[in-house]
Amino acid sequence: MGPLPGLKIDPAKVDALGRGTKYDLCSSTSTKRKVEGSHGIGDVLRGGLCHSFTGNGRCVSLFKTLYTNACPLDCRYCTNSRNSRGSARTFSYSPEELARITVGLYRSNRIEGLFLSSGIGRDENETMEEMIETVRLLRGIHRFRGYVHLKILPGSSKEHVREAMELADRVSVNLEAPSKSRLADLCPSKDYERDILARQRYVKELSGRVDLPAGQTTQMVVGAAEESDREIFDRLFFEYETMNLRRVYFSAFRPVAGTTFEGKEKEQSWREHRLYQVDWLHRVYGLKREEILVAFDDDGFLRNGDPKMAIAVNFFDSPIDPNSASFSELIRVPGIGPKSARRISLLRKEKRIERMRDLAALGVVVRRAGPFLKIDGKCSTTLDRWIR
Numbered sequence: 001m002g003p004l005p006g007l008k009i010d011p012a013k014v015d016a017l018g019r020g021t022k023y024d025l026c027s028s029t030s031t032k033r034k035v036e037g038s039h040g041i042g043d044v045l046r047g048g049l050c051h052s053f054t055g056n057g058r059c060v061s062l063f064k065t066l067y068t069n070a071c072p073l074d075c076r077y078c079t080n081s082r083n084s085r086g087s088a089r090t091f092s093y094s095p096e097e098l099a100r101i102t103v104g105l106y107r108s109n110r111i112e113g114l115f116l117s118s119g120i121g122r123d124e125n126e127t128m129e130e131m132i133e134t135v136r137l138l139r140g141i142h143r144f145r146g147y148v149h150l151k152i153l154p155g156s157s158k159e160h161v162r163e164a165m166e167l168a169d170r171v172s173v174n175l176e177a178p179s180k181s182r183l184a185d186l187c188p189s190k191d192y193e194r195d196i197l198a199r200q201r202y203v204k205e206l207s208g209r210v211d212l213p214a215g216q217t218t219q220m221v222v223g224a225a226e227e228s229d230r231e232i233f234d235r236l237f238f239e240y241e242t243m244n245l246r247r248v249y250f251s252a253f254r255p256v257a258g259t260t261f262e263g264k265e266k267e268q269s270w271r272e273h274r275l276y277q278v279d280w281l282h283r284v285y286g287l288k289r290e291e292i293l294v295a296f297d298d299d300g301f302l303r304n305g306d307p308k309m310a311i312a313v314n315f316f317d318s319p320i321d322p323n324s325a326s327f328s329e330l331i332r333v334p335g336i337g338p339k340s341a342r343r344i345s346l347l348r349k350e351k352r353i354e355r356m357r358d359l360a361a362l363g364v365v366v367r368r369a370g371p372f373l374k375i376d377g378k379c380s381t382t383l384d385r386w387i388r
């Protein structure tokens with residue numbers, strides 16, 4: 001971070017607490033492609049700055065930091081854990097210090113908001129109180145109107161959850177694993193029901209009374225607890241349907257030197273990508289759980305191929321005519337999304353669709369959609385090239 005006029009800051013502290021958030025996700029915007037060099041830009045796995053979407057869908061840059069990297073818990077993948085050899089030096093902000101740094105970054109046009117997570121510190125309620133005080137100072141003293149995402153620490157009191165919701169735009173409680181037994185493999189000292197689900201329920205209950213513009217989110221580490229994709233998928237549904245979550249984020253496990261899991265194999269990034277795809281098919285396309293299940297193999301894992309293609313092959317008995325297909329049929333065709341399905345519906349009110357070129361002009365990826373469509377009884381290509 002460059003100098004902030006009029007602010008005395010400890011660069012080692014800012015760096016350590018920024019890097020400490022590398023597994024805290026608030027967006028899924030980095031590329032899965034490999035970029036040469038260790039200091040690229042746009043990588044959400046690096047701490048310090050990240051992007052997120054506000055309640056009205058605007059993308060904003062956030063100062064992403066821990067309040068403290070001191071933690072008495074024992075999450076086996078985490079460099080801040082009490083068992084990690086990597087957490088020799090601990091740092092903490094004070095509420096005044098962190099509020100001033102955030103405002104300094106905002107005034108120098110480097111950020112538009114704050115993403116604040118933390119280790120537990122001495123006690124979860126004491127640390128949560130100080131995190132809340134930071135946002136209270138930002139809102140009250142500094143008149144900060146920017147976006148704030150606040151992590152709810154495991155085991156925080158209901159009163160703290162309410163205060164966090166009154167000040168922040170978004171709050172999140174990290175699930176980390178899809179079930180109690182899987183969490184026990186990752187973080188033996190965390191209780192799935194008491195520390196996590198009970199806090200998510202507080203947020204849900206309070207949502208009727210407290211305005212939380214960007215809602216509640218969570219995240220799961222993928223591949224560290226030997227869990228299947230199906231276990232993650234079932235939990236994802238539970239989160240959307242029972243806890244009213246706005247988003248679920250995934251983070252493919254990467255071993256970190258000094259942690260208990262340092263020798264564990266890293267998870268392939270395509271697995272995270274395929275989970276985001278099935279999440280998208282449910283959340284944005286509105287596909288039902290049973291429909292999506294065909295994308296999983298008998299062991300409960302997603303294949304490394306587009307799940308929408310596997311679902312479409314199962315869903316369609318024969319190609320459909322875009323001139324007469326329903327909206328719900330159109331969005332199930334690979335290469336057609338909600339936007340292009342709406343454009344097709346609008347266009348055919350004015351004229352008949354006669355060629356695949358008409359669809360390409362509406363944003364349809366005809367190379368993928370072709371095998372599922374017929375115009376005037378003719379199909380331009382077959383499924384053979386997709387199914388081996």
Ligand code: SF4
Nearest residue numbers: 071075078080081119
């Ligand atoms: S609660 Fe777990 S993941 Fe969070 S800082 Fe502590 S040890 Fe790390």
